Amino acid sequence: MSAEADLEPPLLEVKNLSARFRMGKVDMLAIRRVDLEIRRREVLGIIGESGSGKSVTGLSILRLLPEHALVAADQLRFDGQELLPLSDEAFRELRGTHLAMVFQDPVGAFNPAKSIGWHLDRIIARAATRANRQGVDLTQDANRWLSDVGIAQPERILPLYPHQLSGGMLQRTLIALSAALQPDLLIADEPTTNLDNIVERQIIGLFRRLKDKLGSAIIFITHDISLAAGLCDRIAVMYAGEIVETGPAETLFRNPTHPYTIGLIETSRQLDERGGRLKEIPGELPSGSHRPRGCLFAPRCGFAAEACRAAPPANIALSPNHSVRCVRYG
Amino acid sequence: MVWVRYVGGRLLALVLTVLVGSVVVFLVMKAAPGDPAVAALGESARPELVAAFRAKHNLDVPWALQYGRWLSGIARGDFGLSLTVASDRPIAGLIAARLPNTIFIGVMALLIAVILSLIAGTIAALRRGKLADTIATSLAAFGISMPDFWLSYVLILVFALGLGLFPAYGFIAPAQSFTGALYSGFLPALAVSAPLAAVFARTLRTSLLEAGNKDYVVAARSFGFHPAYVFVHWIFRNALIPYITIIGLQIRYILGGVVVIERIFGISGVGSLMVDGAFARDYPVVQACAVVFLVIVLSVNLVVDVVCSLLDPKRAR
Numbered sequence: 001m002s003a004e005a006d007l008e009p010p011l012l013e014v015k016n017l018s019a020r021f022r023m024g025k026v027d028m029l030a031i032r033r034v035d036l037e038i039r040r041r042e043v044l045g046i047i048g049e050s051g052s053g054k055s056v057t058g059l060s061i062l063r064l065l066p067e068h069a070l071v072a073a074d075q076l077r078f079d080g081q082e083l084l085p086l087s088d089e090a091f092r093e094l095r096g097t098h099l100a101m102v103f104q105d106p107v108g109a110f111n112p113a114k115s116i117g118w119h120l121d122r123i124i125a126r127a128a129t130r131a132n133r134q135g136v137d138l139t140q141d142a143n144r145w146l147s148d149v150g151i152a153q154p155e156r157i158l159p160l161y162p163h164q165l166s167g168g169m170l171q172r173t174l175i176a177l178s179a180a181l182q183p184d185l186l187i188a189d190e191p192t193t194n195l196d197n198i199v200e201r202q203i204i205g206l207f208r209r210l211k212d213k214l215g216s217a218i219i220f221i222t223h224d225i226s227l228a229a230g231l232c233d234r235i236a237v238m239y240a241g242e243i244v245e246t247g248p249a250e251t252l253f254r255n256p257t258h259p260y261t262i263g264l265i266e267t268s269r270q271l272d273e274r275g276g277r278l279k280e281i282p283g284e285l286p287s288g289s290h291r292p293r294g295c296l297f298a299p300r301c302g303f304a305a306e307a308c309r310a311a312p313p314a315n316i317a318l319s320p321n322h323s324v325r326c327v328r329y330g
Numbered sequence: 331m332v333w334v335r336y337v338g339g340r341l342l343a344l345v346l347t348v349l350v351g352s353v354v355v356f357l358v359m360k361a362a363p364g365d366p367a368v369a370a371l372g373e374s375a376r377p378e379l380v381a382a383f384r385a386k387h388n389l390d391v392p393w394a395l396q397y398g399r400w401l402s403g404i405a406r407g408d409f410g411l412s413l414t415v416a417s418d419r420p421i422a423g424l425i426a427a428r429l430p431n432t433i434f435i436g437v438m439a440l441l442i443a444v445i446l447s448l449i450a451g452t453i454a455a456l457r458r459g460k461l462a463d464t465i466a467t468s469l470a471a472f473g474i475s476m477p478d479f480w481l482s483y484v485l486i487l488v489f490a491l492g493l494g495l496f497p498a499y500g501f502i503a504p505a506q507s508f509t510g511a512l513y514s515g516f517l518p519a520l521a522v523s524a525p526l527a528a529v530f531a532r533t534l535r536t537s538l539l540e541a542g543n544k545d546y547v548v549a550a551r552s553f554g555f556h557p558a559y560v561f562v563h564w565i566f567r568n569a570l571i572p573y574i575t576i577i578g579l580q581i582r583y584i585l586g587g588v589v590v591i592e593r594i595f596g597i598s599g600v601g602s603l604m605v606d607g608a609f610a611r612d613y614p615v616v617q618a619c620a621v622v623f624l625v626i627v628l629s630v631n632l633v634v635d636v637v638c639s640l641l642d643p644k645r646a647r
Contacts, residue, residue, distance in 0.1 A: 064548050096554030103552075108545030113567045113643060126553055161643035174549075181553070 010037045011217045012061070012185055015075035019053075019060045022068045029291070030056040030069075031241040035315070036219075038185070038234075041211050043218045045232030045249065047225050047264065051285050053241035054221045055104065058187040061219075062101055063091050079184065096126040100183035104190040106171035110162035116173060117158030127181045138180065145176040148209065150202050167194040175203055179210050186210065187219045192227065204231050225268045229253045234321070237261045240285050240296040247322030257324045259301045295327070303328060337636060344628045348621070352404070355620045356397050359613045369611035370413045387413065387614070400617070409618035414610040415603070421618045425600055429622065432592070432599035434504045434511055436584050436626075438519035443526040444577070450527070451534025451573075452566075458539060466531065473528030478587045482521040482594045489517060501597040518595040522587035526580055533576040537569035544568070571642045578634030582627045 014036040020027040031053040038044045046054045060071045063083070076083045079098065083091065103109040110119060124138045146154040149172040162170060171194050178186060188207070192200040208231070210216045222228050228235055229249050236246040237258065245258040256262045263281040283300035292298055294309040301308065305327075313327045367383045368375070384390040387410070388399050403410055409421035416424055454466035490498035496517045502510035541547070542565050550560045589601035596602075600619050607615030639645045 059548075062552060064552055092551075092554050092556070094554070095552055101549075101552040103545060103549055105545055109549035111546050111550070111564050111568070113571070113641070114563070115643075122555070123553060126555065163644050 008039055009080070010077075011040050011042075011079055012036065012038045013075055013077040014061065015073060017057070017060060017071070017073040017076065019056050019065060019069055019071045021066075022070065027070070029241060031060065031238075033242050033315075034238075035243065035246075036236060038217045038219060040184070040215045040217050042234065043207065043211060043220055043232045045228035045235040046219060046221045046238055047223060047228050047235060048238035049223055049285065052238040054223075054238050055189050056241075057238070058101060058189055058219060058221055062095060062099055062187060063088075064101070096123075096181055096183075097130045098184045100178045100181045100186050102175050102178045102186065102188040102191045104193060106174045106194065107162065107167055109174055110170060112162055115159055115161055116165070119173075120154075120158065120177065123177045123180060130182075142176065142180040145179045145206070146173065148179075148202070148206050149173075149176050150199060151176065168196070168199060171195060172199060172203070175206060179206060182210075182214050183216060185217045185219070187221070189221045190223070191220075192222075192224075200227070207231060225253075225264050226271075237264065240291070242296060242325065244297065244326070245324045247318075247324075251319075251322055257318065257322075257329060258297075258326050259303050259328075260297050295325075336639070337632075340632050340635065344632055347628055348625055349401075351624045352401060352621055353397070355617050355624070356400065359617050360393060362613065364611055366413055366611055366613055370417075387411065400614075404618075404621065409621075410614045412607075412615050413612045415606050415612045415615050421615055424603060424615070425618060425622055428599045428603050430505060431501060431503055431597055432588055432601055433626075435501075435515050435519050435522065435591070435597065435599065436588055438512070438515050439522035439526070439584050439587070440577075440581065442519055443523035443530055446523070446527040447530030447534055451531040451538065454531065454535040455538035455542070456561075463535075467535070470528040470531050473524045474532075476524060478521050478525060479590050479594060481524055482518070482591055485517045485521055486594075499596045501595060503598075515597075518591045518597060521594075522584055522591050525587075526583060529580055530573065530577060534569060534573045537572045538565055541565045541568040571638060574634060574638055574641065578631055578638070581630050581634070585623050585627060 014034060016032075017034040017036070018032040019030045021030060022028075034053075034057055036044065036057075046057060048054050056065065059065045060069075061076065061083075063071070065071060071084075073084060078094070083094075086094075110116075120139075120142055124142055127138050143154045151157060151169070151172060157165060157169070157173065165173070171191065175188070175191055178188075186207075192203050195203065204227075207218055207220070211218055220228060220232055225235075229252075232249045234247065235249045235252045236243045237252070237260065238244070239260050245252065245256070245261045252261060253265065256265050260281070267281065281300055286292060286296055286299070292309065294307075294311055295301070295304070295313050298304040298308040307327050313325050314330065315323050315325050316329045317323045318329060366387070367380045367389065371379055371383060381390070388396050391399075400410065407422055409425065412419050412421050412424060450466040450470065454463040454470075457463045486498045489495045497514050498517075500514060501518070502514045504511035544564075547560060547564050550564045551557075555563075585601070588599065589604060591597070592599040592602035593605055600622055604616055604619035604623075607613070607619065
């Protein structure tokens with residue numbers, strides 16, 4: 001991160017974000033104590049295993065969780081505006097213009113009754129509602145994004161229906177359509193899960209262009225730490241609904257401090273170096289209703305001590321932009 | 331071209347089904363007890379008269395030949411002569427005079443069921459768990475469990491005899507006066523449509539709720555489309571496919587209902603003709619009506635299938 005970027009206020013500031021789901025009489029806590037910051041022209045990676053709350057974090061920011069979800073935050077500020085007090089109607093105006101999301105399951109994200117061209121037309125119309133887009137040829141622009149992700153002749157897929165395209169093809173189309181909206185903030189939830197390496201690289205290239213050319217900020221949600229290391233400026237590691245470590249991608253990858261981050265990086269290195277048996281982090285995520293009193297990771301942690309089980313660890317700043325939630329650094 | 335082949339294939343299948351159905355109708359009527367000649371002429375009729383009657387109505391030849399003559403007659407639009415209901419009059423004429431009434435009541439019942447269910451199903455889904463949903467769902471449960479003949483009498487009691495808004499008996503043919511037919515056909519059509527409206531509404535409610543929970547709705551919201559726009563193009567559009575499929579499956583009950591309702595309201599239709607034929611042992615009339623109903627049901631199903639294929643890209647040929 002450059003020094004001048006530090007002077008610019010963050011595009012998105014999240015403080016103490018939590019989301020819980022009402023399940024009958026009990027609440028299921030999905031995420032809590034989530035602090036995030038992202039500036040323009042920055043890619044923030046959120047990494048963690050399935051069920052760690054990465055997607056819920058993204059959906060909470062965009063107010064896309066189902067009705068029985070309760071989202072709260074001390075601060076949820078986007079471009080100088082607090083989002084939580086906004087009416088649904090005012091919030092809707094931000095989506096598709098300033099805020100956009102790429103979903104994990106591309107097949108499910110498309111309207112099965114409508115053709116790809118129908119989706120494209122609707123999204124271009126949506127993009128055109130933003131004031132500074134008047135006079136821009138958005139169709140041409142969308143076609144360029146499509147060719148950027150390797151769909152050279154978009155007119156060939158326009159008459160087709162979602163079920164006639166492969167998952168990878170839909171994923172690329174969805175990403176291109178979201179890019180065509182030219183949002184200030186794009187939240188991409190595991191956008192490369194269905195794609196092979198070549199297409200994955202194309203997508204990564206598209207995200208880079210989006211941030212360099214348009215100055216968009218991107219939240220990149222993934223379980224693939226080496227992918228995140230290559231694309232992201234900063235990384236937040238999530239575990240059981242909390243961010244356990246956050247810092248510059250390089251620092252985090254070279255000098256991980258939280259035992260969970262260390263475990264994740266070791267696992268991915270093994271994957272990269274020899275394809276043999278994976279040394280997984282033993283144990284599993286605590287469930288939403290049965291959470292340990294102290295550190296959430298303590299039951300699986302090799303370093304766990306008495307203090308870890310007694311009380312939840314505080315967030316400790318190791319440097320101005322690197323912090324960790326672990327008593328070992330207190 | 332693809333469509334011509336698809337619809338052509340379905341039409342061929344329809345003709346084959348009608349053929350098989352005609353055999354079943356023919357055999358079932360043959361298996362029915364009682365000699366039609368005795369039924370028509372009485373127990374004490376002279377043997378020569380009985381023999382003449384049998385010759386005239388094709389009853390003196392083997393069954394296979396009877397069936398062959400009957401079928402080739404139908405192909406030429408000749409359903410034979412009535413035995414007892416309207417002595418010696420061609421059945422084709424009897425049906426032609428009554429079919430418009432039956433179709434009118436049937437279509438009207440279908441339209442009422444569709445309109446009621448679109449309103450009730452949509453409100454119930456949009457206000458799920460709220461009072462409006464409870465009312466719509468309870469009404470639907472009531473509609474499904476209510477026999478149509480009973481509902482007919484309730485409607486007559488309340489709207490005809492009680493409030494005097496509609497006629498209790500009789501029907502003005504649509505050829506005579508279209509508005510008159512709408513007015514006099516309203517109560518019978520409503521009685522036929524109630525159980526269907528209930529089934530349609532429940533299906534629509536479930537399909538709407540199901541479609542509303544799909545990821546594509548969240549995706550549509552993420553693009554910032556207006557909630558009403560999302561409802562129409564994502565939720566309703568996708569719920570429409572199971573909804574119309576159910577209409578196709580249920581449509582035969584309209585005919586079942588029409589048969590009963592025509593008797594109750596004194597409507598001169600194919601349904602009442604069939605009932606009269608059955609009581610009078612006029613088996614050619616019953617056979618002819620059964621074949622007509624068969625063709626109607628199959629044709630309607632064909633139309634529904636084609637509409638579904640148009641709506642559902644996954645089913646398109």
